Amino acid sequence: MARRGWGGTPPTNDDEASSRIVAAAVDLIGARGTTSIAEVADALGVIRQTVYRYFPTVDALLQAAAVRSVGAFLDRLAAHVHGIGDPAEAVVEGIVFTLDQVPRAPHLRLMLAGEHSHTEAIASGQAMAFGMTMIQRFDVDWPAHGYDEARLRELVEFQLRIMQSFFISPGDPPRSPDDLRAYLLRWVAPAVMAVEFSE
Template identity: 30%
Template sequence: MPRLWNDTIDAHRRAVRDATLDATAALVAEQGLTSVTMSRIAEKAGIGRATLYKYFPDVEAVLMAWHERQVATHLDHLTAARDQAGSPAERLRAVLHAYASMSRAKGNHSPDIAAVLHRGEHVTRAHAHLRAFLRDLLVEGAEAGELRDDVDPAELAGYCLHALGAAADLPSDDAVRRLVTVTLDGLRR
């Protein structure tokens, strides 16, 4: 097939997929997880049910695809936070603050959504990527003499993730900033 034809088909497929995932997210936010059906997704996305079934076999597959997209967006956000800061310690602070803010926002999700969405292979891969990402920042900070080097950076990455997971229960952005400061204090030389 001509390249233009393939590009057009690929663009159409991406548009249908994006519309489906956006519609699913909106339905979950509006009506809750248990009210989402393939019929409602198709209607909200403006596509036929038969078309929807060509892309996804069931609601759970749609939810997993949506969550996978969300996770990738979060990882991109953390990368952007890192890339906008200066010194290794500043880069780590920016990433930890972005992660804690995301954890706080995630705390607003219902437990039934988390139970369904957090059980995919994509979550395991993303978590491993996040740990390695933090470990690399910690190594960079230790090599620059800004962060401690007496504890394995992989252990410190786990410390950061667990400590900042507490942001899900925090009442304000100020509380998030304080938690990040306390977490960073445990990483300094």
């Protein structure tokens, strides 16, 4: 592993190097709203090729920074949906909260709704893992409502695809949170509850 740079303290292995690169990106995004391979390399005192070795594109780096930063967002989401046991209402509130918060969260905004958007991969393995973590923070007894692991994953994909459509085209003018909530309760809630009545 390359030993040059790193502010005089090179990482001991590739995992540490990758982690330090992501941490630098997280800090820069938090301060500036975005970053680049060159800025991250400069912050770490390494050449750009060193960063490229671990993250071949700026998109890959920004996505890793977003994943590193989701913990605080998930904590806020869990607090927002706390006490909602109805699956349809919980899903709707989760969507409304996410669509409202992501534009204000620079790390997630870059991954889901910004210049380096990953909306084309909204149902990727990484996005699905994020969605499963998100939905499992809800105060919903999913098995009691007919959701086994496979159906819960399908629900997560459905939820991600709904959010993707609003990230890409929020409407003109965009709906207010209350209007969006009413719209989702009218059209998305029945789909969420349909599992209870299916075979």
